Amino acid sequence: MKEASPGYRPVTIFVVVIGVIALVALVTVAVVQNKPLTQKYKYGIVLDAGSSHTALYIYKWPAEKDNNTGRVTQANETCKVKGPGISSYASNPQGAGESLRACMLEAKKFIPASRQEETPLYLGATAGMRLLNMENASASDSVFKAVEEALDSYTFSYRGARLLTGLEEGAFGWVTVNYLDGRLTQGQKTIGALDLGGASTQISFVSPNFDGSESPNNLMMFRLYGNDYNLYSHSFLCYGKDQALRQTLAHQTQSGQSIVNDPCFHSKYSKVWEYSNLYDTPCVADRKPDNSPTNFTLNGSGNFQQCQQLIKSIFNFTQCKYSRCSFNGVFQPELQGSFGAFSAYYYVLDFLNLADTSRVSLEKAKDKLKEYCATPWPELQKQHPKTKEKYLSEYCFSGTYILTLLTEGYNFTADTYKEITVIGKMQGSDAGWTLGYMLNLTNMIPAEAPDRPPIAYPSYVSIMVITGIVLGIVLLFIVYTHSRTQCSNTQKIV
């Protein structure tokens, strides 16, 4: 009877124990390395309240990687708020809040209900509100209040609406493009950022000798993933393309004339401007001529060179109290490295087919623009029947403004112009300050390099292979001894 039960020998038990340990190790390593198996996302919302319009961006990142590297991306197409920017609601602040409704409802539809309460919601306003604040501080306060009340009424985690400083606007644009390009985690060379808006424009880059000592107001210091950056950044208020255009118009209407022949607009183009409307911005208000008629008529003459001369007149190159300046007495260190140019740089240069700077040199761009500006307005309208008339009529001015700003203003040369990449989207996310702003406010870019994965990849693979082999041997061994025991028992019974 005793022999009938299969007696396990100590060596068998030992091997089985080793097998179980190996199995547990295998499962543990696999779980630690690959958790979780299904991807879950967290979300964040940023509203960019620009001078010309407001846009809503939704960002998403893997739920388990709040604090990890380069994983935040734009979740869907930008929602463009209908109507003008919030700064245009000075006389109807409630309207500013209500205008955001459609995009907020779209965000509610897009973000899973279970995530909405924890989803941070920010609104940042830029140069349009900076101008309104200068012009009429109580009106800008009312607009902010109305917008805050509206945003606070949604299920998201509302974290405030505020006016960004020009320095922040420039710096967060720089963070965005470098983050999306994966340049921050390993401390690679960064790229500079060029942002062109309607009311202001920003330039931001790291320059080797810039430490802020010459011009502390242009310094933004970052410590990201264990690397220190002394970023130079400047925002030129009134040098976004809409306000720059107004400056050129102001320049041409100083004697209160009723007709202006403007080289930055196409021949046979004509538009009536009200003096009160043109000068209704702090960028030119103090230059309003005393005895002007109510209106003036702008007639285009379509001449690139003359347009460039006119645009140069809005830059002041005479005074500079620093070792070097861009324009208007603003310090700018030596240009350094590559640049990414986005927002209106992209809209305009893309439309004009000048965005590929590696193929279209600065000289070629000027030639093409010369030809473009010389195209009569009716012909252009025929060629682009679907393009918004306001944009279409202004591309000659905007293109000329961009080339003049870059070369005369920032001192880009034919050589350094090639270093500019015109960017619409990067890895599916729009370039702009919003992503950098959210990453900063949610502390999603750690100051120090993040921890490595629990086990380095080569060790992980080795552990898996060795345990796999051990397990295999153990199983074979068990099967072998078991069948032998069975076999000898059978023989004995027989």
Ligand SMILES: Nc1ncnc2c1ncn2[C@@H]1O[C@H](COP(=O)(O)OP(=O)(O)O)[C@@H](O)[C@H]1O
């Ligand atoms: N498709 C387009 N073509 C040309 N210009 C555009 C297009 N879309 C937007 N813009 C312009 O881009 C600029 C965006 O600036 P915005 O962000 O509103 O202002 P700011 O950054 O100065 O507060 C505006 O001048 C707007 O008219």
Ligand SMILES: [Ca+2]
């Ligand atoms: Ca902008």
